[in-house]
Amino acid sequence: xxxxxxxxxxxxxxxxxxxxxxxxxxxxxxxxxxxxxxxxxxxxxxxxxxxxxxxxxxxxxxxxxxxxxxxxxxxxxxxxxxxxxxxxxxxxxxxxxxxxxxxxxxxxxxxxxxxxxxxxxxxxxxxxxxxxxxxxxxxxxxxxxxxxxxxxxxxxxxxxxxxxxxxxxxxxxxxxxxxxxxxxxxxxxxxxxxxxxxxxxxxxxxxxxxxxxxxxxxxxxxxxxxxxxxxxxxxxxxxxxxxxxxxxxxxxxxxxxxxxxxxxxxxxxxxxxxxxxxxxxxxxxxxxxxxxxxxxxxxxxxxxxxxxxxxxxxxxxxxxxxxxxxxxxxxxxxxxxxxxxxxxxxxxxxxxxxxxx
Amino acid sequence: xxxxxxxxxxxxxxxxxxxxxxxxxxxxxxxxxxxxxxxxxxxxxxxxxxxxxxxxxxxxxxxxxxxxxxxxxxxxxxxxxxxxxxxxxxxxxxxxxxxxxxxxxxxxxxxxxxxxxxxxxxxxxxxxxxxxxxxxxxxxxxxxxxxxxxxxxxxxxxxxxxxxxxxxxxxxxxxxxxxxxxxxxxxxxxxxxxxxxxxxxxxxxxxxxxxxxxxxxxxxxxxxxxxxxxxxxxxxxxxxxxxxxxxxxxxxxxxxxxxxxxxxxxxxxxxxxxxxxxxxxxxxxxxxxxxxxx
Numbered sequence: 001x002x003x004x005x006x007x008x009x010x011x012x013x014x015x016x017x018x019x020x021x022x023x024x025x026x027x028x029x030x031x032x033x034x035x036x037x038x039x040x041x042x043x044x045x046x047x048x049x050x051x052x053x054x055x056x057x058x059x060x061x062x063x064x065x066x067x068x069x070x071x072x073x074x075x076x077x078x079x080x081x082x083x084x085x086x087x088x089x090x091x092x093x094x095x096x097x098x099x100x101x102x103x104x105x106x107x108x109x110x111x112x113x114x115x116x117x118x119x120x121x122x123x124x125x126x127x128x129x130x131x132x133x134x135x136x137x138x139x140x141x142x143x144x145x146x147x148x149x150x151x152x153x154x155x156x157x158x159x160x161x162x163x164x165x166x167x168x169x170x171x172x173x174x175x176x177x178x179x180x181x182x183x184x185x186x187x188x189x190x191x192x193x194x195x196x197x198x199x200x201x202x203x204x205x206x207x208x209x210x211x212x213x214x215x216x217x218x219x220x221x222x223x224x225x226x227x228x229x230x231x232x233x234x235x236x237x238x239x240x241x242x243x244x245x246x247x248x249x250x251x252x253x254x255x256x257x258x259x260x261x262x263x264x265x266x267x268x269x270x271x272x273x274x275x276x277x278x279x280x281x282x283x284x285x286x287x288x289x290x291x292x293x294x295x296x297x298x299x300x301x302x303x304x305x306x307x308x309x310x311x312x313x314x315x316x317x318x319x320x321x322x323x324x325x326x327x328x329x330x331x332x333x334x335x336x337x338x339x340x341x342x343x344x345x346x347x348x349x350x351x352x353x354x355x356x357x
Numbered sequence: 358x359x360x361x362x363x364x365x366x367x368x369x370x371x372x373x374x375x376x377x378x379x380x381x382x383x384x385x386x387x388x389x390x391x392x393x394x395x396x397x398x399x400x401x402x403x404x405x406x407x408x409x410x411x412x413x414x415x416x417x418x419x420x421x422x423x424x425x426x427x428x429x430x431x432x433x434x435x436x437x438x439x440x441x442x443x444x445x446x447x448x449x450x451x452x453x454x455x456x457x458x459x460x461x462x463x464x465x466x467x468x469x470x471x472x473x474x475x476x477x478x479x480x481x482x483x484x485x486x487x488x489x490x491x492x493x494x495x496x497x498x499x500x501x502x503x504x505x506x507x508x509x510x511x512x513x514x515x516x517x518x519x520x521x522x523x524x525x526x527x528x529x530x531x532x533x534x535x536x537x538x539x540x541x542x543x544x545x546x547x548x549x550x551x552x553x554x555x556x557x558x559x560x561x562x563x564x565x566x567x568x569x570x571x572x573x574x575x576x577x578x579x580x581x582x583x584x585x586x587x588x589x590x591x592x593x594x595x596x597x598x599x600x601x602x603x604x605x606x607x608x609x610x611x612x613x614x615x616x617x618x619x620x621x622x623x624x625x626x627x628x629x630x631x632x633x634x635x636x637x638x639x640x641x642x643x644x645x646x647x648x649x650x651x
Contacts, residue, residue: 070449076448076449076452078394078456122636123632123635123636126635126636126639127635127639129448130392130448130452130590131586131635131639133392133452134582134586134631134632134635135632135635137582137628138628138629138631138632139632141624141625141628142625142628142629142632145621145624145625146621146622146624146625149621150618150619150620150621151619154619263460266456266459266460269453269456270453270456270457270460273453314467314468316467317463317464317465317467317468318464318468319464320460320461320463320464320467321460321461321463321464321465321468322464323457323460323464324456324457324458324459324460324461324462324463324464325457325461326457327453327454327456327457327460328439328454328457328458328461331443331450331453331454331457332439332442332443332454335446335450
């Protein structure tokens with residue numbers, strides 16, 4: 001799905017051809033977006049919108065690793081919450097028990113989650129498809145429901161050790177306490193990881209991953225060491241997951257295994273299917289769409305609650321059912337996701353008035 | 358030794374229920390190639406439907422029969438509405454549709470029945486345990502065991518001796534040849550889903566009799582995945598044997614390993630076994646070894 005360029009754009013050097021933002025218009029647009037996200041939005045938005053934005057950002061960060069595995073490498077994972085949990089708990093334990101500075105704990109969380117992910121990626125050397133999915137499901141239950149629930153969350157005194165009141169975490173002199181601080185942390189992380197993902201996909205590693213996704217045997221015949229690249233994909237996905245987890249502890253008052261259930265793993269895959277596989281647009285659109293639609297649904301339910309009092313308590317169930325239905329309908333009627341629709345619209349505009357193909 | 362025998366016996370009894378649900382799973386996979394991750398929710402639906410009928414005052418066998426009927430209808434509806442359009446789609450798409458189904462079903466179940474633990478009241482089976490020498494068996498387990506054996510027997514007989522069962526076997530074996538012989542794939546897929554819903558329904562209502570009914574029954578339904586992986590995905594006897602082995606292993610782990618940990622070994626032990634099986638013998642005990650072609 002290479003983007004068509006608007007009429008009248010010609011490359012004269014390879015440098016131009018390989019530029020991240022190929023035209024002046026794109027450059028302006030991206031800088032405008034960055035200015036909006038970094039300067040305008042956090043100043044204008046109310047705390048409600050900021051916390052919503054933080055949730056979108058957390059979903060993007062969480063889904064990034066899943067996108068890498070499913071969308072780029074073709075290794076389906078249904079247990080990514082395990083690695084997010086690993087990151088969150090590593091960072092929380094380091095900060096709370098050992099008083100490690102947050103940035104260092106953050107890095108450690110990324111590395112530990114990456115290594116833990118490689119451990120469960122090892123079967124990918126031998127099995128694929130459904131069998132690999134089962135391994136990742138096992139990773140989810142072994143990590144979160146057993147190791148973290150039974151052992152890690154009992155470090156220190158239960159109930160006290162993992163509470164993180166605002167102001168616990170600080171980066172140098174900057175103490176993270178308000179929603180706006182969390183927003184700045186989130187937007188920096190999201191920007192960096194989107195940039196990292198884009199560049200990974202454009203370079204040797206990403207191309208190797210995509211070759212494995214498209215046909216693993218052909219990829220091996222072309223000289224790509226598939227086991228090494230698959231494990232690298234698991235490592236990087238774990239690193240992204242650890243990043244999401246280490247960010248999450250800044251966003252909550254207490255870490256609990258209930259934040260990282262199997263439902264959350266499945267939710268992330270659903271987000272990607274709705275957004276679209278194999279592009280950053282998919283990750284971002286899916287996260288935006290699902291978070292905002294669910295929030296709109298919550299508002300409708302709250303609005304209707306005076307008329308139907310039982311609705312308020314059953315919002316979670318309505319949300320689950322709606323999410324399930326959304327996945328099914330998207331897979332049946334829009335299997336390429338929102339990103340594909342976006343790509344079509346953009347091409348239509350670029351090629352206008354000759355937008356037939 | 359006595360402790361060991363006791364654990365094995367209980368394991369076999371519980372395992373027979375897993376075997377029943379696993380059979381339903383293997384049936385869908387064999388006939389239509391759908392890897393179903395919504396099995397836990399199908400079990401849950403069965404448990405709640407039979408509980409509701411029982412609370413309305415129907416005797417338990419009648420409630421079970423009604424569950425079977427509703428299961429068959431729901432199974433055919435699910436196949437018709439969602440799965441039929443997905444024939445020939447990539448694995449991920451089909452799996453994620455079943456994941457979507459599981460979210461959808463769970464949301465609906467919680468909307469209708471809430472999340473509190475509900476028990477069959479008055480208890481269906483007598484409370485006092487049966488003694489076999491020194492071994493003690495709860496009557497619930499014994500009757501569940503017998504009921505799942507009966508259901509397993511009925512299903513196996515259905516496959517071996519009836520026209521419809523043979524048609525389903527033919528379709529599982531070679532889709533093209535079966536179609537050339539005039540077997541309708543639509544019928545076979547619908548029948549497979551109906552049977553899976555029915556098997557899961559019976560399994561769910563039996564599990565509900567043992568521990569009461571809440572969302573946790575759905576988790577027990579998920580244990581079919583280790584069972585079918587262990588037995589081999591496309592093998593009916595494998596599903597039965599796998600279910601029994603998983604039941605026994607789960608109880609042994611609960612009996613012997615639980616004291617070394619803060620708890621919870623019983624729940625994840627089957628999944629740990631599954632990971633090991635995947636590493637050593639990914640096609641299971643009875644599954645077909647597929648040869649990859651370029």
